[in-house]
Amino acid sequence: MNIRLLEVLRTLLATGSTIATAKAMGLSQSGVSRMLQQLESDLAITLFARDKGRLIPTPEAVVLGRDAENVLLAVERMSGHAEDLRSGASGPEIVRIALPSSMWENFAPAMLIDYVRDFPGVRIETFFETTTLISKLVGDRVIDLGFLRMEGETGPGIVVDKVASGQSVCVLPKDHPLAELDEITIKHLKNVPLILIGKQRPNRMALDQAFKRAGVKQMVKIETHTNSSACSYVAHGLGITIISSFYANLYRHLNLVQRPFIPTATQEFGLARADGVPLSIAAQGLSDALKRQIQLSQRGE
Amino acid sequence: MNIRLLEVLRTLLATGSTIATAKAMGLSQSGVSRMLQQLESDLAITLFARDKGRLIPTPEAVVLGRDAENVLLAVERMSGHAEDLRSGASGPEIVRIALPSSMWENFAPAMLIDYVRDFPGVRIETFFETTTLISKLVGDRVIDLGFLRMEGETGPGIVVDKVASGQSVCVLPKDHPLAELDEITIKHLKNVPLILIGKQRPNRMALDQAFKRAGVKQMVKIETHTNSSACSYVAHGLGITIISSFYANLYRHLNLVQRPFIPTATQEFGLARADGVPLSIAAQGLSDALKRQIQLSQRGE
DNA sequence: CGCAATATTATGCGTTTTCGTCATATGTTT
DNA sequence: AAACATATGACGAAAACGCATAATATTGCG
Structure with a gap:
């Protein structure tokens, strides 16, 4: 070429x-x-x-x-x-952070409220992107901090501190028949309308394989690419979804319930920053605010 | 090269x-x-x-x-x-649509509920992206439909049908002092914490210029890149924002009010598809569902 | 601490491949 | 017949490398 x-x-x-x-x-x-x-x-x-x-x-x-x-x-x-x-082309102190787009509604504002109490003079720039792009933005030093899902190798020059974890859960409306179960297996999902995310990503492919091994045909009604939209579709009765409990916990206000999904899978989430670059006081403060907010959001887990 | x-x-x-x-x-x-x-x-x-x-x-x-x-x-x-x-690959009928990320919460689910009533057998794939990327996805024929803001030239091979419009408004918490005004000018925003979007985009630059001409220094506290996060920050008391009424109308449930912003600016939104490619029945149905949902969301304007 | 081993980038020289041009053959249309 | 079009033979220049090696820096070990 x-x-x-x-x-x-x-x-x-x-x-x-x-x-x-x-x-x-x-x-x-x-x-x-x-x-x-x-x-x-x-x-x-x-x-x-x-x-x-x-x-x-x-x-x-x-x-x-x-x-x-x-x-x-x-x-x-x-x-x-x-x-x-x-x-050749400069500015004032800005702290930049990227989060998954699923976190803008309540998580990000709560984090920033917490943060500006101690850092009233700092300008903040927020991005809501995919994990891949967040990792890249960190590696390229476009942003100071990036919250992302830890999945295998991160790029060189990036340090990721684990700050959260989750397990795969089924997310259902409160009044869904399957909500009575303590856990949900693939067999329960036969002929159940599904809303799935991450098509062709490794974790999704693992899920597709699990369905195949169990001999259950997935009835996918909607493919989408964010946890947030998946949860919203569930809340509106369009089907049920399988996502990490970490994200499901962010949407408790949507009148949803979550049930552990079998086969079990776990996820880890970390805060990424460029390696070899010390965080400024302001960026460190934002890092701390994020960690505090994570603890709050995952309470009751 | x-x-x-x-x-x-x-x-x-x-x-x-x-x-x-x-x-x-x-x-x-x-x-x-x-x-x-x-x-x-x-x-x-x-x-x-x-x-x-x-x-x-x-x-x-x-x-x-x-x-x-x-x-x-x-x-x-x-x-x-x-x-x-x-x-020469092929597969089941899928309709793909991309929307701005600000529309996942209520707009997209409501649209899809409307849609699946008439098209129960169609699989849908949703993307939530920026206007630039949506335009690209349409031009590259990755997706069938893309909702985007019409701003000047669209790429070659793309047809955009205007489906909505808006005007620039200030979005404030209900109990904000400026909520008493019928309209808000730049002078009202002196020393007011701002949450602004679209940094370095043409419309934002026009806003920056308007502030400069009015001799008012912007007190930007937060830069962000989605209308949704800006509204959420406003709802949480982090400042006020200036966005299109089209988007502000999507967030009425957030206990916000909007006031026309002076100098007046208007925005147009369209539905993009690839030129020369007739929409399938299923895609046309989704296009119609989107238009219906837009009318519902902008009611009371 | 000194030295050998290892790791790294850059460069001389030679070979192969790529990227064209000129000239020409062949076919089509006006 | 003239004008216009694409394809191909033969050839040469430039580009894209590899092998071998020089120079420098770092690491490990006695």
Whole structure:
């Protein structure tokens, strides 16, 4: 895969001929012809039908042409940033923290109320992102702190302190028939509408496998990507979900109950910061406020 | 600019040494050393400081490493699409929709309850993302529908139907002193703790400029990036925020009031889909359900 | 503390691959 | 017949490496 080849694809789709493309790009026609062949060979896809000495774009070319455009745009953005860096640009004390988007409603405000009591002069910037992006923001030093789920290897240059844990639970409306059980197994979930998260993520795949081994077909009604939306859907009677008790505890106000899910799985959550970078007093204060709020939110577990 | 060079940058930032990078990429150490030099030369930027025989990433490397990652992800996506085109994959009918993360709590569930009444057999996948990413997901045909704020140019190949509008309002707790006013100007906000969103986005910059022209210094206490978290912070007494009435209407249950903000600004919201791709019946149904829910949520405006 | 072993980056030199061009063959349309 | 189009043979320059090695730094051990 080669940037130049993608530029050729883009231009060919725009001009419709190798000659015009060559002219537009300052190449020879035969070069363009060859590069098209190279790209088709690399992708193992026919991008242009050869019809009466003419090139006719295939539907595949149109789809992949868009992808090519995305790549080229990303390249241009990088070049633009490099340009900015070569020419040079600063601010006041800000502490930045990222949390999963499931934590904005009550957790984050409660944490910040606690925090500003002792740090009234600090400006705070909050982000609500996925674990992957949080880890990246920490590693790239865009943010001071990131709360994330600990799942295997974290990137280099990141230190993660474990601050919470949970276990997989089924989350149901209070009046759901399965709420009478002390624990819920896969067999109980046969023909039960499900709201599942994390499609194609490792933990989700483990869950899919567990269903398969138990010979129970998942009746997935809704795929979504945040614990918060899953819980909200449950609260509105759209089905039941399987998530970590840590998150389920954040949604107790939604008139939901949680029951341990069998097979048992546990989760750990940590607070990430860049390795080798001492936290400022202000950031350390926010770290402490977060830990206090976690203890409050998981009370009664 | 060369994909291979970007892979080297990414891996070097991850491993920290040319030897480990060479091993990870199946190259020789000297090849990696040269390619790093080539990249530095191409960009005219020093990406790694050479300190005692070690490579130390510069801040520039960190920033551009992110850009490199974006390019590589776009390339991977293209490869994935090519793979799909070669194999001609298929599956059950799924309708995918992306909404701003501020809409998961009540809006999305209410919409889906409405929808599944008429479409009980369809599996739904929901995403909660930023407008930029939603636009991208639609353009890349990852999703069928995306609700987003209409702000200037949308990407090529995207059709956006306007479905809602709003005006800028100040959102306050019910018992806030400014709640007595019929409208709130910038002068009212002198020395008032603010919770602002959209830092460095065009609309935010326009707001910053308005404050500057009015000669009022913003007392920003919290920067955040979602309307939902801003409203929640307001509800918890952390300050007041300025957002679109469209979103403020979604949070009426939070014991908040909204007052028109002067200078007046309006916002438009639309439903995006890929141009030239007819919506399936199921996707059209979801589009209709979304529009119905918007009417309900903005009632009383 | 001194020294050997180990780890690291950079560079000389050579080989292979890639990226084109020029010239030309072949086919289509006006 | 002229103009326009794509594809391919032959060739050369540039790029992309690898092997071997030099220079420097760090670590482990006696």
